Amino acid sequence: MTRLRAVGLVSGWGAGVAALPADAPAAADGRRVIPVPRPALDGERFRRATRECLLGVAAVEAMLAEGGLTRDAIRGADTALLYVTAAAYGASNRLFVGAGGASTARTAGGLAEARRGSASATPAGGRGETRRGDASATPGGAPGEESREGRAGTLHFPYTAPSAVPAEVAIEYGLTGGYVILVGGARATIDAIWQAARLLAARRCRRALVLAVETFAECEDLWARGRWAARGPLVEAAACALLEGDGHVGYGPADGPAPLETLAVRRAGEILACAPLVAAALAREAGQPEARLTGEWRGRRAAVTLALPAAGTPALV
Amino acid sequence: MSAPVAVLAAGVATPLGLDLESFWSALVTGVDGTSGIERFAVADLRVGRGGEIKKITPLRGGSAPRCRASALLLKAADDLLGRAALTADPARIAVVVGTALGGVGELERALADAPGPRAAAAALYDSPAHALARRLGARGPVLTVSTACASGATALGIGADLLDEGAADLVVAGGYDILCRFVMRGFDALRSLTRERVRPFDRRRSGLLLGEAAGLVLLARERDARGRLGRLLGHATSSDGSHIAAPDPDGRGLEHALRAAMAAADVAPDDVDLVSAHGTGTILNDRIETGVLKRVLGPRAYRVPVNSIKGALGHTMGAAATLEAIMCLLAARDGVVPSTLGYEEPDPACDLDYVPREARHVRPRVAVSTSLGFGGCNAALVLEGGG
């Protein structure tokens, strides 16, 4: 079996599953996005990091606290890191596009402008001006990087990669083991749990962190164009699970949602890649001995099963 | 981590050709696929050159997807399907695609002048993978990997895992990325691009150029394979945990991945006949990678060809590692290893045999391929040629 050793969550509803409402759509009360504030992580270590990177670190901190673990428990090459997101690269990518000037996608226009030497072919703004665009959607009033003057450029571009979030986590906690990054919603998290289990089974690692981060606020208008506007609120969240064991998870396709999948969406809202980890946390809170987790994205659904030792059970490794 | 899988066939769309044999013969001949970028404005950037695909011809059936990334991916799939049929139940055909930038070209469009749900959905990083799955009629797992410039290797490894798990019977796996203003501005801002030419491992090297491409391979379990290009013997990934954009100064993450891949493949240094290096042409990468190869392969590192094809293509990001794996198998098939285009003057700190000036007529059986990416992503593949 693959065991869930610890799981942590931060979301727009607050800290942990205890903060989740009984019914997320009702609690949203018409709001389309439930944002989570930028974590107040101290120190210059994080001065360049984006909000989604800090959320990744916050999720790991929440996991360590939930499991009563210190950082030393996860440091090193024996820990694999698997990261999943459907949306969390949106904010940084949008900011970078916006700072690059208008109409860059219109190739013919761009070329014509370049030949005329037009200023619109050059990065927007003069000294340090950032194209805000819809960045006013910065959640919670917390100062994001876009509220500080600064043209998106050298310091920003590396953070447009989805790998930036697990990179900051790997740097922070000294993780140098296996490394997988998948893009997609809840289905991708099921795939990540499967990959973690394979690494455990092959003894390529002794433990695996499965991390998911979703942010929507900066791209709320883009998400509003899609189907989720009709369903529950998009809820920003970051979740991290620590897995151990000999690696069997029973990975395979699933025809429909497991009860935990439905429960997680009802309690948390649309949290995309975070959903299976929230489902696991809910099962653990309810004292279930195991959790069958399903996740769907773009019409494909799969399942895995995790063993859930009671909270406080010491790790075997 | 899994049993060897068969690589049945490959398909590509590259600046050196929109099909496998054109790509291969251009590589072997030493053609330079980099040029001045014409498709979008670069006049305000310090470097306006790259491996640009000048014209993407329509797909079979005549369609031409608006999303450039999807167009490249589907073009490579056309090439692949021209060489091997997908003879499996659609529910057992999986797609695993790696990309560094996803559909960012579509994000630019969605923000600028294309309102509506389709434009917004097209901007998601995994949209091209799903477009590919639809085109193939694949109804099994569809995964998008984004380990930056190692994605094209990580994707092949996960594809092999799906077969080993029994979650699919055929896997179309590979990687893609496009040239666009977003990425050119980004690498320009990092001062990573060379104003001269790409010179992997050369004493005068001064940076990389970017390129765009798609590469796909068809994977099957060994026992199901009739005829093959070769085999994927082992694969591994690791994290540097060092810096957001620069590699670990000692290459410890890459070393870990290479050792793990070779262990999984049960391959010792003396079994290795060819190294396909990441070889971007930056001062840091080439030095660090050389150090890793020497530490892992020992004396063998000095006795095998170590090439980089990034001088000919530019750094095609998500496609790079897949194209490099394909190159290894074609080298085994035809008994010729492409030269490292741009490499002319040795650097004392990089003293391996980087296949200078012209292609080498040897037939490598076992090859290792190393890849690194932003965010400390490392991946290594071990491949074996021959049917």
Add this chain to the structure above:
Amino acid sequence: MEPKEVLDELKTILVSRLKFDPRRAAETTEATPLPKGVEGSIGLDSLDFIELSIAIEERFGLALDESEDLSAHFASFATLSRFIAEKMPAA
């Protein structure tokens, strides 16, 4: 421009471009070393130095020669301000 004025501009760049907290920037002095790993330094790494170079070029209207090894000039705020003040075109 005098080195003192240049120093003030550099402190502004620390906040606006390198994302330092304003209080931290205000604490720096001429003598503060810049590169990471030096005791008492503000801790800039290679990514920061690229951004700083670009910011300096834009703010002061300079062209920095990348092929030249400028690391001595980037050792501290004092060396950097002097370097910039000397390079700037006469007012």
